[in-house]
Amino acid sequence: MAEVRLNDVQKVYPNGFKAIHGIDIDITDGEFIVLVGPSGCGKSTLLRMIAGLETVSDGEIHIGERMVNQLEPADRDIAMVFQNYALYPHMSCYDNMAYGLRNKGMPKDEIEKRVREAAEILELAQLLDRRPRQLSGGQRQRIAMGRAIVREPSVFLFDEPLSNLDAKLRVQMRVEIRKLQRNLGTTSVYVTHDQVEAMTMADRLVVMNEGVAEQIGTPIEVYERPATMFVAGFIGSPAMNFMDAKVEGEEVVVGGKLHFPMPNGTGALEAGREVSLGIRPEHLDLGGNGDVGLPIKVELVEHLGADTLVYGYLPWDTQNLVTLRMQGSQEFPAGHEITLTVSHDHLHLFDKQSGKRI
Amino acid sequence: MIENRPWLAVLSHLVLLVGVAVIVLPIWITFVASTHPGEVLMQAPIPMWPGDKFLENYALVLGAGVEDAGGVPVGVMLLNSLIMALSITFGKIAISIIAAYAIVYFEFPFRMFCFWIIFITLMLPVEVRILPTFAVVANLEMLNTYAGLSVPLIASATATFLFRQFFLTVPEELCEAARIDGAGPFKFFIDILLPLSRTNMAALFVILFIYGWNQYLWPLLVTTDESYYTIVMGIQRMVNVSEQLPVWNLVMATTILAMLPPVIVVVGMQKLFVKGLVEVEK
Numbered sequence: 001m002a003e004v005r006l007n008d009v010q011k012v013y014p015n016g017f018k019a020i021h022g023i024d025i026d027i028t029d030g031e032f033i034v035l036v037g038p039s040g041c042g043k044s045t046l047l048r049m050i051a052g053l054e055t056v057s058d059g060e061i062h063i064g065e066r067m068v069n070q071l072e073p074a075d076r077d078i079a080m081v082f083q084n085y086a087l088y089p090h091m092s093c094y095d096n097m098a099y100g101l102r103n104k105g106m107p108k109d110e111i112e113k114r115v116r117e118a119a120e121i122l123e124l125a126q127l128l129d130r131r132p133r134q135l136s137g138g139q140r141q142r143i144a145m146g147r148a149i150v151r152e153p154s155v156f157l158f159d160e161p162l163s164n165l166d167a168k169l170r171v172q173m174r175v176e177i178r179k180l181q182r183n184l185g186t187t188s189v190y191v192t193h194d195q196v197e198a199m200t201m202a203d204r205l206v207v208m209n210e211g212v213a214e215q216i217g218t219p220i221e222v223y224e225r226p227a228t229m230f231v232a233g234f235i236g237s238p239a240m241n242f243m244d245a246k247v248e249g250e251e252v253v254v255g256g257k258l259h260f261p262m263p264n265g266t267g268a269l270e271a272g273r274e275v276s277l278g279i280r281p282e283h284l285d286l287g288g289n290g291d292v293g294l295p296i297k298v299e300l301v302e303h304l305g306a307d308t309l310v311y312g313y314l315p316w317d318t319q320n321l322v323t324l325r326m327q328g329s330q331e332f333p334a335g336h337e338i339t340l341t342v343s344h345d346h347l348h349l350f351d352k353q354s355g356k357r358i
Numbered sequence: 359m360i361e362n363r364p365w366l367a368v369l370s371h372l373v374l375l376v377g378v379a380v381i382v383l384p385i386w387i388t389f390v391a392s393t394h395p396g397e398v399l400m401q402a403p404i405p406m407w408p409g410d411k412f413l414e415n416y417a418l419v420l421g422a423g424v425e426d427a428g429g430v431p432v433g434v435m436l437l438n439s440l441i442m443a444l445s446i447t448f449g450k451i452a453i454s455i456i457a458a459y460a461i462v463y464f465e466f467p468f469r470m471f472c473f474w475i476i477f478i479t480l481m482l483p484v485e486v487r488i489l490p491t492f493a494v495v496a497n498l499e500m501l502n503t504y505a506g507l508s509v510p511l512i513a514s515a516t517a518t519f520l521f522r523q524f525f526l527t528v529p530e531e532l533c534e535a536a537r538i539d540g541a542g543p544f545k546f547f548i549d550i551l552l553p554l555s556r557t558n559m560a561a562l563f564v565i566l567f568i569y570g571w572n573q574y575l576w577p578l579l580v581t582t583d584e585s586y587y588t589i590v591m592g593i594q595r596m597v598n599v600s601e602q603l604p605v606w607n608l609v610m611a612t613t614i615l616a617m618l619p620p621v622i623v624v625v626g627m628q629k630l631f632v633k634g635l636v637e638v639e640k
């Protein structure tokens with residue numbers, strides 16, 4: 001068990017590509033951190049640097065008391081679960097789990113004890129004699145977890161460990177991994193691009209974009225107060241609606257017609273400043289008694305069963321679809337005009353240029 | 359595909375039978391000839407069924423050898439061939455797997471350059487570079503030694519290439535998982551890579567063994583001492599006896615004996631092949 005500290009960590013690949021632009025994260029002991037972001041944003045790169053599989057171009061990585069930049073992966077006291085599991089195909093499951101311990105020179109009975117224990121926890125006891133190829137995807141995933149557990153490391157690293165499983169199994173394993181991690185109390189860094197996984201599992205989220213950590217915070221913080229337009233658009237599904245707006249006195253005006261009050265906590269802004277106003281689809285209400293009404297012409301309706309998604313346009317802006325998410329199921333003909341309202345607690349303001357939250 | 363057309367089955371079996379006959383008949387005649395006294399084979403028609411000299415003929419070639427061909431016992435020649443073929447096979451596999459490992463898994467300057475150098479220089483078969491190679495072996499005083507017979511044939515671009523291609527298909531995560539598990543380069547090679555290459559090695563073993571066993575020109579050059587003669591050379595010498603008719607029954611017995619080791623290797627390795635084909639390791 002240990003804390004992990006990243007100090008201005010940077011990565012430049014040998015071909016000159018800068019994958020990580022300086023990231024600072026302090027991970028406390030026992031915390032479950034999820035790195036989330038679109039494909040190619042550098043999640044795996046960062047994780048592999050913590051593991052020691054990639055060199056650190058600049059900055060420092062600390063695990064516990066030690067600066068580990070120069071240490072071999074085996075000496076960092078970590079365990080990693082790979083997306084494709086990376087089990088040794090020619091070894092039995094038992095040997096797969098025991099291999100790392102044998103290399104450490106651990107006595108046989110201690111190895112036996114640890115493997116049996118892990119197998120017990122993960123319900124793998126009958127599978128220990130089999131080869132990986134004789135297992136289903138979910139079982140392989142468990143063996144890979146087992147291989148990580150038996151090492152009793154101070155940090156678990158996961159690189160999209162569930163992305164090869166079907167939807168149902170993914171939910172089940174997600175819960176199990178989280179439960180297991182809580183019981184063991186092992187500090188964990190978990191990479192995913194699935195935002196449901198990210199939101200449900202994380203103690204804290206690190207939302208990454210193009211090698212930069214856009215925001216670090218609890219899932220609720222990130223959802224309620226996204227630090228940038230990128231985070232606001234990335235977390236939450238369907239994505240947040242953005243509208244170009246201008247500051248006029250105490251109000252934010254969209255399209256010259258809709259006058260929104262300043263969101264809570266926003267100080268006075270200079271008049272005429274260009275901003276982006278963000279509203280989540282689930283915070284728009286049909287009818288209702290919100291502060292401002294948006295006239296919308298319905299374009300398309302999608303039924304999800306429990307929810308209905310309604311897409312439409314503001315009369316003066318036929319470029320940007322506005323999305324509404326409402327509970328239950330309701331039918332609207334295309335071209336139908338509806339009025340949506342929103343409470344001013346649910347408005348997000350971002351600077352148009354920098355994309356930062358105001 | 360399931361087909362139910364009787365005449366097609368008959369026809370295809372006929373074709374197969376003809377094919378088998380074409381291949382098996384010469385071997386059968388060789389075997390039959392090796393069991394008759396020499397005179398019988400000089401008259402037409404050649405016998406089609408085994409004679410009564412089986413033990414006699416085989417005991418003679420194995421123990422004493424054919425007098426007119428120098429009288430080297432076939433047993434000795436078989437042993438020489440076996441030593442040469444096995445050294446070539448093991449040498450080639452060992453060297454090329456290590457070379458491929460270095461080329462695939464280690465970053466060193468001029469890595470690709472090394473690979474291409476190996477590839478280009480060794481694409482030349484022994485026959486092409488025979489003169490310089492002979493000079494080198496002679497200068498190292500390796501004429502009439504097992505080392506002289508096998509070492510120049512050991513380096514192999516093909517096997518290196520084959521192992522390289524195989525290593526490139528091994529997922530990189532496997533290597534990384536091993537690193538996290540504390541396996542250094544040597545342990546990774548021994549514990550992970552070698553077992554995974556098992557079926558490749560079996561395939562190569564068969565091919566290289568037969569290649570080594572059938573070597574003719576090179577042993578002819580580097581051996582002058584009869585106790586280092588190989589079986590393939592031996593057969594050639596028996597057939598080319600001067601001013602006499604070859605003793606065909608003994609030549610045939612030697613041929614049958616010379617065929618046995620490659621057959622044993624193929625049959626023995628077959629299980630591994632099939633296994634490798636059936637259970638694709640993931």
Ligand SMILES: Nc1ncnc2c1ncn2[C@@H]1O[C@H](COP(=O)(O)OP(=O)(O)OP(=O)(O)O)[C@@H](O)[C@H]1O
Nearest residue numbers: 013015017019038039040041042043044045046193
């Ligand atoms: N060995 C490499 N050399 C050069 N560039 C690389 C290398 N590996 C990755 N990159 C680049 O670094 C960036 C980050 O890659 P990384 O694998 O960390 O993405 P990721 O966030 O894990 O994406 P995904 O969700 O698709 O797995 C990508 O733009 C990728 O093209």
Ligand SMILES: [Mg+2]
Nearest residue numbers: 043044045159
């Ligand atoms: Mg990745």
